[in-house]
Structures are given as C-alpha cells and as structure tokens.
Amino acid sequence: MERQGNLMQFRPDIKVLDATIRDGGLVNDFYFDDEFVKNLYHANVSAGIDYMEFGYKASKDIFDTTKFGKWKFCDEADLRSIVGDNDTDLKIAVMADVGRCDFKKDFLPKSESVIDMIRVATYINTMPAAIEMIEHFHELGYETTCNIMAVSTAQESDIYMALELLGESNVNVIYLVDSYGSLYPEQVRELSFKYQKIASKYGKKIGIHAHNNQQLAFANTIEACSYGVSYLDGTMSGMGRGAGNCTLEMLMGFLKNPKYKILPVLKFVQNDIEKLKAAGVVWGYDIPYLCTGILNLHPRSAIAAMHDGDKDYSNFYIGLWDKDV
Amino acid sequence: MERQGNLMQFRPDIKVLDATIRDGGLVNDFYFDDEFVKNLYHANVSAGIDYMEFGYKASKDIFDTTKFGKWKFCDEADLRSIVGDNDTDLKIAVMADVGRCDFKKDFLPKSESVIDMIRVATYINTMPAAIEMIEHFHELGYETTCNIMAVSTAQESDIYMALELLGESNVNVIYLVDSYGSLYPEQVRELSFKYQKIASKYGKKIGIHAHNNQQLAFANTIEACSYGVSYLDGTMSGMGRGAGNCTLEMLMGFLKNPKYKILPVLKFVQNDIEKLKAAGVVWGYDIPYLCTGILNLHPRSAIAAMHDGDKDYSNFYIGLWDKDV
Numbered sequence: 001m002e003r004q005g006n007l008m009q010f011r012p013d014i015k016v017l018d019a020t021i022r023d024g025g026l027v028n029d030f031y032f033d034d035e036f037v038k039n040l041y042h043a044n045v046s047a048g049i050d051y052m053e054f055g056y057k058a059s060k061d062i063f064d065t066t067k068f069g070k071w072k073f074c075d076e077a078d079l080r081s082i083v084g085d086n087d088t089d090l091k092i093a094v095m096a097d098v099g100r101c102d103f104k105k106d107f108l109p110k111s112e113s114v115i116d117m118i119r120v121a122t123y124i125n126t127m128p129a130a131i132e133m134i135e136h137f138h139e140l141g142y143e144t145t146c147n148i149m150a151v152s153t154a155q156e157s158d159i160y161m162a163l164e165l166l167g168e169s170n171v172n173v174i175y176l177v178d179s180y181g182s183l184y185p186e187q188v189r190e191l192s193f194k195y196q197k198i199a200s201k202y203g204k205k206i207g208i209h210a211h212n213n214q215q216l217a218f219a220n221t222i223e224a225c226s227y228g229v230s231y232l233d234g235t236m237s238g239m240g241r242g243a244g245n246c247t248l249e250m251l252m253g254f255l256k257n258p259k260y261k262i263l264p265v266l267k268f269v270q271n272d273i274e275k276l277k278a279a280g281v282v283w284g285y286d287i288p289y290l291c292t293g294i295l296n297l298h299p300r301s302a303i304a305a306m307h308d309g310d311k312d313y314s315n316f317y318i319g320l321w322d323k324d325v
Numbered sequence: 326m327e328r329q330g331n332l333m334q335f336r337p338d339i340k341v342l343d344a345t346i347r348d349g350g351l352v353n354d355f356y357f358d359d360e361f362v363k364n365l366y367h368a369n370v371s372a373g374i375d376y377m378e379f380g381y382k383a384s385k386d387i388f389d390t391t392k393f394g395k396w397k398f399c400d401e402a403d404l405r406s407i408v409g410d411n412d413t414d415l416k417i418a419v420m421a422d423v424g425r426c427d428f429k430k431d432f433l434p435k436s437e438s439v440i441d442m443i444r445v446a447t448y449i450n451t452m453p454a455a456i457e458m459i460e461h462f463h464e465l466g467y468e469t470t471c472n473i474m475a476v477s478t479a480q481e482s483d484i485y486m487a488l489e490l491l492g493e494s495n496v497n498v499i500y501l502v503d504s505y506g507s508l509y510p511e512q513v514r515e516l517s518f519k520y521q522k523i524a525s526k527y528g529k530k531i532g533i534h535a536h537n538n539q540q541l542a543f544a545n546t547i548e549a550c551s552y553g554v555s556y557l558d559g560t561m562s563g564m565g566r567g568a569g570n571c572t573l574e575m576l577m578g579f580l581k582n583p584k585y586k587i588l589p590v591l592k593f594v595q596n597d598i599e600k601l602k603a604a605g606v607v608w609g610y611d612i613p614y615l616c617t618g619i620l621n622l623h624p625r626s627a628i629a630a631m632h633d634g635d636k637d638y639s640n641f642y643i644g645l646w647d648k649d650v
Contacts, residue, residue, distance in 0.1 A: 003511075007509065007511060007512070184332065184547065184579070185510065185544055185547070185548060186328075186332060186547075186551060187332070212540075214543065214575060214578070215537075215540045215542075215543055215544075215572075215575065215610075216543065216544055217540075218539065218540055218541065218544075219510055219540075219541055219543075219544030219545075219548075220544075222509065222510070222511075223510060223544075226511060237612075247540075249612065249615060250539060250540065250615060253539070253615065253616075253618075253619035254509070254619075262619075262642065263639050263642065263643070266612070266616075266638040266639040266642055267638075267639045269612065269638060270636050270637055270638045270639060274636055285540075285610075287562075287574065287591070287594065290574060290575060290578065291578075291591075293578075294578035294579075294587075311595050311599055312595055313591040313592075313594060313595045314588045314591040314592045314595060317587065317588065317591055318588070
C-alpha cells in the first residue's frame, strides 16, 4: 500500500467534482433558483473545478415534477439555460439512479447534449442493472462512473465481485461512496487500496464521495487521495444530505495544483451559500448524524431528529440500537 | 511505520483526557458555574475518561483574578469543592504555562493535593524553562506532560532536539500539539512516528492535542492513535479556542475499550453544553478558522472575524496573506 504524491507537489490525475446541486438538492428538493446555479457554474469554472454535477435525471413517470425542482430531472433545455454550449473546461455531469430513471428514453446521444458524464448510482445488489445502464450511456458517447453506495454495509466479497464486473465493463470511474459517513480513514485506506488494485488491472479510475457524519468527509477524501484515488467529490460548504459532504473550500485549500483556486469558492460561499442558510436551509455535522455514523446506519432517523429539533441525544442513540432488530 | 492495534480490539495503553474546562475556558475566560464543572466531573467519571484537566494554574501576579473565572488559577480549595478527595479512577490534571505561572510557589506537594498530573505547555524556544518546571513537578510527586505547542511552525531539527531533551528528562508524556489546526493526517503520521521513536527510546508516552480548524481534529487524533500515540485529548462537543478540539463524543464512539461509555458524554452535551450554547458561548469550525488553518497561522484573526461577524471570507483570506510580511 504505497502512498502516491506528497504535500509539496501535485498529481495531474486528480479531478474535482462539485456535487452541490445534486447532493445539496436532497436537502431542498432541488429548488435552487437560477441565479444560484449560474453563480455556482461560474464559481466552479473560475475555481478550476473539473466536473459539475447538476442533479439527477430522474423518471418523470416515477417522480412528480410538481414536487421537485428542475434539477431532479435535468432536462437538456434547463442545463443549456445555465451553461449555453458550455464553452469551458468544466465538464457537466448528471446522476442516474438504478431503477429510478428511464435511461433508454431520457438521454440524448452525447453529440446532442451538453452533458459530458453520467454517474450511475447503485446499491451492491443491482450491479447488473447498473452495468446495463453504463453500457447504454457508453454507447451514447458519454463518460460514465459507477457509484456503489453504502459499501459500509456490504460484504467485502460482494464488493470485490462488483469491482470485477465493473472492471470488465466500459465504465470510466468507479466510486467509493461512504453513504452513511461511517467509515474511518483506516477503512477508507483499505477500501481505496482494493479499489485501486482493480483500477490498475482494468485501466479504470477510482473516485470517492464521502459524508460528514463523523466530521471525516474531508479526512477520508484526502486519505483516499493519498492512496491514488483521483476523482474527489466535494460540495460548497459541504451542502448535502444530512451531515453533508466534503467541502470544496477544504479541498481547494489542500490541493496543490495551481489551477485550483480557493477564492471563487469562498466568494460563492459568502454570497450564495450564506443566502441559502439565511433562508433556513439546514445541513451539516450535528450529533444525531454522529450517532447514525457510529452505528453505520442510514441517516434518515437523524434527519428526522434534526427536523423535529430533538436534542435528547442519549435517548436518540439508545433508540438506534433497536433499528436493526 | 507500523500501525498498532486494529478496529476490532482495543489498546489498553490508551488514555483519554478531557480538556473542556482548560481549553474551553479560553472561550469564556474560565467563567463556568460550579454546576457545569460538577456535572462534567461526574460525566467524565461515568464515561470512563482517564484524566480531567480543570484549567490553568496561572500566576495571580501576572493575571488579574477579577478578570477570569477561578479555573484560570485552579486553587486547591476550588478543585476540592468539585471533587472532594476525588475517590474515583479519574485523575485530575492542570496546565502550567511556561512564563505564566509561579511554579515554585503555587504548587503543593502531590501528597497534599488532589492534582495528579501537571501539563507543562511550552513553545519550542523555551524548552529549558519547561524542563525546569517538569523536574520541579516531578520532585513534588506529580505525573507530568510536556505539551510543545505550535509545532507546525517549528523547524523539524528543533523538534528533534526538544524531543531528545525531554527524553532525558523525567517527563512522563510528550504531547504533539497542533495549535493552529493546520496539520494534515499525513503530517500527523510523520510527526507521530518521530515522537514515538523518541518515546520508545526513552520509555515515554506520546499524546496528541488537535484543533479543528480544518475539521481534522478527530481524524488527526485517531491517525496519531493508530501509530501508537496513546494519550488522546478531547473536549465536550469540541469546546475550545476558535475552531475547538477533537470531540469526546467522537472519541467515545470510536474507541473499543468497553470501559469507555458514550451515553454520559451525550447526556452532558444535551444538558450542559446546550445550555452554554444557548447562553451565547460560541466555538467550533467555521470558514475563518479554515483560512488560518490552511495558511498555518495563529487563529487570533479568525477569532476576531468571528467576533465581528465578518462573513467576507474571500477578503479575510486575502488579508491573511500579508500577516507574515
């Protein structure tokens, strides 16, 4: 397990992906105003961010379009209203959930779309469906990732099998996703090493998407990075479901590639994120998230506790013990 | 650089120190009410915490006793009003700052005091004064630590010399202190390894005291721990100067020794810490602290920005560039 790079130089293989709209959209049902999204796009371009994930391309048959903002669906026209033809170095990504999108109907060929990359999110038990989607998107001409969610609850042997399947597919990037924010850096190191082994065998890249339940999102991201993981997800001020994500401002402060700039990120935070917070949108580390993180549970009960203003943390923790029975 | 222990078992050499009153006192000038301190003491006993640091034993000639709460001075009678004869497994610690205490006058022999351990805080340039104090406290019968502050701005060769001096002294524990919250886990690993080398040569223990400017206090603490560092500092909800410290609730969730209990910590947080926060006492991660952390600067300008409610983060960051000129 050799570390790659050091704290003085930079690795040109590193790519940063901003997932603010996609993961942050889980906080506000994707109701961002256009100014926010435009400002974010321009901030990302200025900061040297490599990819911006706009949201999901969810099925309009499954999800009611009147109950979500437009970034749950990412229509081509809506994307173009923000990025035009996207004549920048920033690439555009969207997420497609296994079982929650009409992937054969809703995606144009790459030549007709401003989307560059499609990220396929899957649990470990739906890998064949994920790979079917990946191959379809590959044929349409897109870059693809496979984000295997909730690996902290998966069997290691299943993870290896999934990685082998992906190795043999046309996917470009395989993501290590700590959905519950329960992994410690030691575990991220082990997993990174195993993902990297498959990556070098099959010529894939590895990415990491971390959650901040135990205030380890940034630490886990740079730990994975130091073992060769090269696609790093972050969001503005960590905006994302529950405890949120690795913050882009921390990543910009850490990464040594001079193309990355922290000031556009800080400006976006002080202007647009502060406005969102002032309007009452809430995310980020708090003790209920720590509790579900420690116990390796989905954060849904913590989100409910935060929503209800329940500060009886000890009772909340005790209540979690029964969740798996 | 071998890791010690794993995530399934526990290392019996690990000791946890609660520094809530001492580091938290830097937030509220040590004005804690007795109920808070008593509740904290009982919570620490119940949680299996090994040491509780009550505060400083600062010189009353140098510091005005009307401008600070009593835990800036930790008179024996004040300690006993909380702990009686301290008939528990929890040991009592206080901090003595080089140049800011009357160490020959203000410390009783151990046989007459409830204090068990004296932690000598020093910068790298006052090691001889620190060692003089350590030897004095050793002769009085106390356990001692030496907390070398702000090592992120010290020359490595100076750190090695200081460690050798301490190795030859009677100090029990040498602390790695990330005063500016600027160290990344990779750096903590390197430093831990070097501190541990001296420790095993001279039969000393190593401790870590981390700050949370980059949300790395917990990550850095468990990283150091995994390389054999055995004295781990934490505070309730991270209460401490600026961005605060590693939280005890995270440590209690992480450590596997069954003597450590998270519920008394959560109960203290939901009752006593929440009350303090409701009264307007503020600490913890925020972007100005990230900025000073990234630039390896003392957090004083970030504390001022937070106090002034300055949210022009980009301008604040630019302003920091000139601080070293």
